[in-house]
Amino acid sequence: MSAIKNIKLIGLTDNDQMVFTSLLSLLSFKTDYKWKLTTGDNDDVLIVDVDTAEGQTVASQNEKVGKHVIRFTAVQPENNQSPYLHKPLRAAEILRCLNQVSELESTAPVVNSHNKTKAVRLTRWPPKSVLISCPGSSRLCAVLMNHSITVEKAASMAGISLNDACRFVDACTAANCITEKSVALDSSAQAQDAARKNTTLFNKLRIKFGARA
């Protein structure tokens, strides 16, 4: 139970969120990963209430970009392949779902095909279709625009999950707007990481301007 995974709740009622939070805390010693709730875009797993049209759309969109989605529903989905969580919330159901996700993670092909010692760099800003496939993509692009840097480091600097960053870099590679080199890492980028001070302000501005996380 070493790795930490972030879980995000979407569309759940305040009561369900409260119940889930309490049960997750109680179950923490029984799960493969240490699960933490997040409201940011660093989620590894989403729990989405799919009993609304909006919820179904959110779930489908996130599954399309390769995210782990647990469907929270009062009816059993026809496709039992994807993890789903029955309403009302029960501890055993949550445990079953989280362990199912853990199994999927351990058996899934490794998304990150990028060697950790290799640095990547954007050769051009990706097309809009690639950008909208990954929340936080503009931050990742800005990191990769002027520096050769590992995906892991870039993900950390941009504040998005490594899996999302790897998928995004794969999409950029397919769109022919990234290069991968075995070069010494750009120390200025590392220095920037330490020097970054205004994250809160920029995030506030983004939210105010109505950007996607």
Added chain:
Amino acid sequence: MSELKFVITGTAGVGKSTAIASLSDTPPVITDADTTDELSALKETTTVAFDFGEVFLDDDTVVRIYGTPGQERFRHMWEIIADGALGLVILVDNTRPDPLADLDIYMDNFVDLISQTGMVVGVTRHDTPGSPGIDQYFEHLAQRDMCCPVLEVDPRDKADVAMIMDTLMSVLEFA
């Protein structure tokens, strides 16, 4: 109250006022006058001083977004407007005869602001037949030894304007 300032520039009729209106918390200040030159074929009025919108970030911080007059004959206003700005958006109308030359005009005139902060280029009406593709914009920037985001944008679309501003924030934060 502290003030943060951003500037949106570009040719007349490209959509600067529209973009500011979509961002502003208050009805934007518009300094339009009737068009009297060849622009009158395209639009009835044009910005002669600046457009100005406000976004209230919190109790202590206001973001002011200025749109420059597009026509070059008002370029004396550009330097005044750029003073103290934190970042620049250049909107380029891809239906104009030479949009890459238009881009050069704005990059040359805002060179100090760009070197000190950051910029994003938004290309409007990007799918106009016979007009430069996005790749040509990147090549053009590379010839000037510049690397910056170039995005297709429709200023009438709030999501597009939000994406441009999100990109500018990322450039300022990380690049």
